[in-house]
Amino acid sequence: MDDAILVHTTTATAESARTIARALVAERLAGCVQIHAVESVYRWEGAAQTDAEFALQCKTVRSRYDAVAACIRRHHTYELPEIVVTAIAGGSKEYLAWIEESVSPTAASSS
Numbered sequence: 001m002d003d004a005i006l007v008h009t010t011t012a013t014a015e016s017a018r019t020i021a022r023a024l025v026a027e028r029l030a031g032c033v034q035i036h037a038v039e040s041v042y043r044w045e046g047a048a049q050t051d052a053e054f055a056l057q058c059k060t061v062r063s064r065y066d067a068v069a070a071c072i073r074r075h076h077t078y079e080l081p082e083i084v085v086t087a088i089a090g091g092s093k094e095y096l097a098w099i100e101e102s103v104s105p106t107a108a109s110s111s
Helices: 012-024 060-075 094-100 104-109
Strands: 004-011 034-045 047-061 084-088
Touching: 004 012, 004 060, 004 094, 012 034, 012 060, 047 060, 047 094, 084 104
Parallel strands: none
Antiparallel strands: 004 047, 004 084, 034 047
16 A cells, blocks of 8 residues: 555635645545635745635655646746645545546546
């Protein structure tokens, strides 16, 4: 079984978040993408900033990470998009298997 991971990114708008999420799922790069409204406080160009953003939590597997990151960059509007990976250390075996099946390029031909 491939190692399940969460890939996190943020966007400025709900529309942008949905565009990225739909592309990731359509291209079988993520089994699921959750979108949450968040408030971010961060440093950019030497100054503290506060903005409303939309966080995306993308469920995928380690072997698909490069393609996931490329897809995020292709559809992102930020100059420097946040792309952070967190390993999934455990969880429901059935759910983790579903993630792997959902992002399997070979499963696309049988769906």
